[in-house]
Structures are given as structure tokens and as C-alpha cells.
Amino acid sequence: MLRMKARSLELSPPAWTILPRNLLALVVILAIAIMMHAWVRPAVGNYYNRVMMDVGINIVLAVSLTIVNGFTGQFSIGHAGFMTLGGYVAAATTYYGSQLLWSKAAFFGGTLSSNTAESVFSAGLLGGGDLLFVAGCVLGGCIAAGAGYVVGLPSLRLRGDYLAIVTLGFGEIIRVLLQASGPQVTRTADIAAKNPFELTTALGGALGFTRVPIYTTQFWTILFGGVTLLVAYRLKQSSMGRALLSIREDEVAAEAMGVKTTRMKVLAFVIAAFFAGMGGGLYAHQLGQINAGELGFMKSFDFVIMVVLGGMGSISGATLAAIVLTVLPELLRGVAEYRMIVYALLLIVMMLVRPQGLFGVREAWELIRPLTRRMFGSGAKA
Amino acid sequence: MALLEIRDLQTHYGAIEALHGISLTVERGQIVTLIGCNGAGKSTTLRAISGLIPVTSGSILFDGKPLVGVAPHEIVKLGVAHAPEGRGIFANLTVDENLDLGSYLRRDRDGIARDRERVFELFPRIRERLRQNAGTLSGGEQQMLAIGRALMARPRLLLLDEPSLGLAPQVVQTIFRIIREINAAGTTILLVEQNAHMALQTAHFAYVLEVGEIVMQDEAKKLAESDEVRKAYLGVA
């Protein structure tokens, strides 16, 4: 009796500890991000630095998609649409913002945003430019979240294949709209003369949005990736996360438990779209440009594969899959065109051997614990 | 005032009318059973009470408050818990997590802990299986979990949809014994069953539903002795 009580208290720690607990996690993420950027980046060189940033961005995208496809069991195949939207918003914010503030779209950041700084501590960690960049990413996330709300609404009436088609359609609409946007304004004087609202449609059209100052570094990808992981994990642990999972398991039963299924499903879309938008911001500021034509259905499909392979609903699974599926194509450089074939084979093998994905709905450590218990035993009472 | 009063309840699935205006009453502290053949509309009645399907016309009063048009989560908050047909277990979640979802809308930590204890007392098997995925439980254990999970909402009215479905006779006996225990502890129960024999033995009052209409109603004991029921539902020639 006493033991049971203690355990159930441990399950749901008092509410007031939420902030301190997350603060600690945030500090740890921040410390890792700074250390990686300060010491690992200069040591590994440009190529590995780029691969590591790619991994971070893909973790943001795969883990956020896990919230929709994994937790609530809705099937979105338009995740790249949110990424694209957020990416353009962030890119336009830094580009036009820099032009207006500093009369040119160049790098105005500190050492944390520099991929070339020899020593991170030789100059200021942050400048005005990277603050603008972060603001752009957050704004991109918010606009993507708004789009997530709109796309999430049909999820109330549509299920399965039909919802998948809606999300696919959304991704395509975003792509077509952006490709039909007006040419990017590049002369500082023209930009200053224009009404800011006109600039929101001057997104480069079919050529994509270019000349974006580069701010994305390992520091930012680890920070954003870490925050995405933290939020997703806290969400999954919370009673709200459990409610999301229950929808995927049995929607009617979830409703009978008092779960507001409609609100929860839209909420999942909004949260996932927010992080996808931020991820898009990282992407645009890594390459210095963003082109909707390159972020179509195939890109969405990459993220879906990561979620499915990792296990629908497993954050650690999606993370691992994001790492492997980012590094693997690099190793298979010569046969890059066959990437899709390799993916398809991977999926087929997975469906045959382990249809629930690598970790299923569980996290890696949740699966390891019973395994060690079984191997070393801990008495009959487990 | 009765705990639950349904008047002239009509529901539709698309164009098909599933309930043609049924009326029934569940008195406080009783077990009331609703028996009938496949497709009679028993599950539909329970779904309408807990707000899972829209009601075309008629009224449902719970403790004097109208439930028609009220959202399912509000109905749970008012004190109606529903263990749905086919158990509705969250198969990939642990038994523990299933129970937690039963108390999803509650915030009273101590009360929840007490109710967990009560569920474990009723179903010792559940305590032993807490860490296991609910989908790996046996059919009988899943049914126990479904009932236990519904109890975690601390309902005043418990809706049970065919708790004996697909269970071995001994397990059915156990489940019905526990249903009586739950009732004895003060929870009013509306029990939907195909197993008319057990249901009539257990309930205080019974209604017979045939294709969307109540055709008979009486004290359970009396119904069990009536010729029509014996012939149609108890398989006595």
C-alpha cells in the first residue's frame, strides 16, 4: 500500500518542479551545444561539421513529425511543407531585416553563429544578426504553426488515407505558392522604399530565396534539436502526451475517457508544425538559400521514413533513424541515386521483421530495462 | 429523482434510425440491464448517453442535468464512465498507463491513489501486470482492465457494454461477481448484455430492446421468469 503510493507520486512529480527540472535540462543542452561548437567543430573540419548540422536539422524534423504520426497516429505526409514555410519566413526575415537595419544582407552575428571563427571565445558570442536569425526562426515556427492549425482542422473529419492526401496537398500548395511569388528584391534602396507587406510576397519565385546570410552552426542545430527533443519527451511523459497516444490506440475509447480528441489532434499538428518551421529556418540559414522546388514530397517522405523506421511514437527511435538516414547517404555517396531504393528495401525489411518499427511506441531505455532484468533477474516480483 | 432518465431517445447513423424513441430509467444504487439481440441498439444507447454519437431527439437526464448535446469529456466529469464494447483497451500502452487515462480528467492526487488501490483490490491480477502492455493481457484480464479503467474516473454511473463477451464461463462468473461488488460499494450500473441469463441474475431491473425499441421492462427476477424472455433470450423451450 505504502509502496504503491510512493510509486504513483514518483510518476507525476509535483507541478512546481516543472520549471527547475526543465531549466536544468536546458542548461545541459546549452552547455553541450557550446562545447560541440567550440571544440568539436574546429576539430572535425568542414565536411563533418556539415553532416552533423544536417543530423541536427533532421532530428528536429523527424522528432516533430513523431508528435503527429507517432503519438496521435494521424498520417501526415506534408511535413516538408511546414519546413518550407518556416524556412522562407525565417530567411526573408533575416535577409530583408538585415537590409533594413544594416543596409546589407551580410553576417552580423557573434562567434556562436560562425562556422569559421577559430576560437569561439575570441569575440562576442552573439551579435545583432543572430538575434534577428533566431527571431526569424521563431517567427517561421509560429507561421508554420498557424498553417498546422489549418491543416489540422480536416483531421477532425478525415482519417487515414484521406488525411494523408490533405497533408500532401498542403505541401504542394505551399510549394506552388512560393514558386509563384514575386522576384526577390535585392537593391537596398528598393527594399527601404517598399511597403514591408510587399516584401512578404517577394520571395524569389522559381529561383528560390537566395543570398540568405549564413548563421546556422552546430551550436544552433544542437540547441534547437535539444529543445525539440526535450519538448517532445516532456509531452510524451505528461498526461497530455498520454492522451495523444490514446487517440492513436483507440479514438472512441479515448473520447470515452474524457480526452478532447478533436482539440488534441489539432494541437499535435500545431506543435509539430512549429518545430518543423524552426527546422526550416535552420535549413535556410545553413545553405544560404531555400528553394521550395527542392523541398517537395520527397523531402516529406524522408521524414516519414525516419518516423516509421524508428517506431511510430518513439522519440529515441526517430532520433536514431534521423542520424542513420542522414549519415547513410553520405557513406553511399557514389550511389546517391539509389537512395530511394535503399530506403524502400529498408522499409520492406523492417515491415517484415519488426512492423512496429525499431522501438515501437517505447523509448530505447524503456526496452533495455526489462531486457537487463530478464537477463540478470531481480526476483520473481518485478 | 432517478439517477438516469431517458425519454423518447432517437438516434441516427446517417439515414438509418437506430433507436426509435426509447425511454428508460436507472434508479440510484441499482444495477439495470439492457438485453437484446445483435443490432438491437444496446451499444447505441450507451454511446448516446456518454455523448459519443449525436442524438436526434429526446432527452437524457443524469442526476437532473441534461446530457444531450454535452461534450463527452463534460459527461465524464459529471460522473458517467463508459467501458465500451470490445473493451477499447489501449493495446500498446502499459496497464498502468491505461489506468492513468481512466483518471485523465481528475486532479485529486490522493483520491486517484485511493481508487487505484480499490481497483487492485477488485482485480489483483491488474496489479501484477502493471508494467505490461495492455495488448498482451488475456481477454478476461483486458475486460477487468476496461472496468478498472472506467472506475478510475470515480463514476456515479458506470456503463458496461457486454463485459462477458468472449470470456470463459468461470471468468464470466468472476466478472459478474465483481460487478455486484462495485454496485454494493455504491456505484450505479447500466449493464448491456447478450448473456441474458447472467444479466438477469445480477441486475435489479431489466429492459429488453428489440430493433431500436423497448419491448419489455420489469424487475429482473420477474423478467427471467416470463415466458417470452425464457424463450427468446434464455434458450428455454
Ligand SMILES: Nc1ncnc2c1ncn2[C@@H]1O[C@H](COP(=O)(O)OP(=O)(O)OP(=O)(O)O)[C@@H](O)[C@H]1O
Ligand atoms: N457506426 C455505425 N454506422 C452505421 N450503423 C451503425 C453503426 N453502429 C451501429 N450501427 C447500426 O445500428 C444498429 C444498432 O447497433 P448497436 O451497435 O447499437 O447494436 P447492439 O445492440 O449493441 O448489438 P450487439 O449486441 O451486436 O453489440 C445496428 O443495426 C447497426 O448496424
Ligand SMILES: [Mg+2]
Ligand atoms: Mg453492442
